[in-house]
Amino acid sequence: MRINKFNLFKIVAFLCAVFTFLACNDDNASTIESSKITNVKTFNSSKVAFADGMSQSAEGTFVFPSNPENIKSIKMYIKDICPNKDCDEWDRYANIYVKDKQTGDYYELGRFITPYWVGNEKLERGYEFDVTDFKSILNGSTELKIYTETWNAKGRTYSVEFDFEEGTPDYKYSAIVPVFQYNKSSIDGVPYGKEYDTNVFDFLKSVSIPANAEVAYFRTIISGWGHAAPGNCAEWCIKTHSILLNNQQTYQHKLSGIGCAENPVNNQDPGNWQLDRAGWCPGMVVPFRFDNIAKEKFGTTFNFEYKFQNYTTTGEAYYAISTFVVVKSNSPISKPQVLD
Template identity: 75%
Template structure:
């Protein structure tokens, strides 16, 4: 009887020990936040080319490694604007009220991007300092009919150790409200309206800094049907020295997985973009020797002259941001005209 009681007690202890050793539920490796849901943008009476909303993101992003944005471009039964339209998505800076371009994409012809499981994917980790707590977003499409486009957008906040603990981002230039609000190309333009020069001061305690640029060419001006179809190379000049080059050339339109855009003219390469694809981001690292001192920035287009035979003209829609990061608290860079 004594042996039997001992075995019962040992069994009970073992059962209790197993329960105590169980691991608590692990935290999810990512948090998905849904924002716009079938939001329609269109042109016409009572319609708008943009949609805005306020959404709640995680308040503390210390343990967030990356932030990915996914955009579903919805067009069922070809009930959308059939043309390849300029489109982008913004977040509002809570301090200044300025809209920051998170990403840019071009609608496909006739269809949506249903062939992509989650839609267009854009890494927006550089805008981490904006995407916390209550955040205002805006999505825009340069559509000119009542059919317009519909979008659903969500963000993945992926847990992990970030590359740097602190970061900040500020715009250097933004002429990106639409393709025709871009900088005129091939002729003189009003430098008060389109100023491509700035003075930049990066905090001395930054550990890394870089430019983040999105640029796409529009229009069919001659010669060369610029800026949509001609290959041009532009320069970022720092302290009047050509420092970085951006070549506006094809990015492989014919290989686009959104390959059901018939009868649209989606396969030929354009100046740095494709119908049904994200416009790529161009990154340029800034030398540490420039941190802590003011330097001049200028975005300079390759020389080309519009002969005036096509009234449509040529334009470059562009945004450039400067991103700084550090493992100690850091101030924003300062930008002056």
């Protein structure tokens, strides 16, 4: 068959269209693959309560994806279920933990405060937490625990799920260990404004960062409790905490308001949910605070100290606090070391 210039042009145009279609489909396939999400449901309408044989915590073992090196992000969602105001009506301290398979210790994944009288049904998927830093632990068969400082039989009911997004992570390998955790409840936090037992509350540590770390940082959660005079501390007063490295003030955590009045869980009636507290709000996640560690400290050991702003009280005030150290690398990395 004789092919003239016009027919040749049509053939070339057709082939270009085919190649463009295939290229676009390859791109789409890559996009779909890189954003593949595995959803894992854990606690399902699990109730925690006090009295009537109930417990303030619920525990369970769940199976997560076993390929942390291929996980780009992990999001955790907590539904606080209270459709008919039949739950604990007060703003209660609550958190969720993951159990380290190697040490048997529970690590605080996230903390939240329950709203007055209602659940968080106004949030489509509930409270959202980025827990990617814990992906070295959140894999395979894993134990979780959810806790609420509730003091009545109505308690709280929770459903919890995780989204594991597959794809290229910022760094292929990571590890996390606690520097300290004084977070079992609000009243198990650190007494503020009075002398405390340094054998129980130890804020002087020695931290070693692996030499092949490419990124390292501290991850801290703080919430203040109590109405001690003066200033109704630690819940209602703004104080600044400091982290010292090798005796030099390096980071500060100011416990100012986080915008309680803008909370989308705005159906907490009655209740003084709109007033800002020391770094937390009823019906909201307690925020994480991140402090990047300078690269010159990678491969070294340095002294760590957490210090509270000076304050003297005649009442009871507490800070519930946990700090972790996270390391990341594109080569296999060991856990950082934290010693007393």
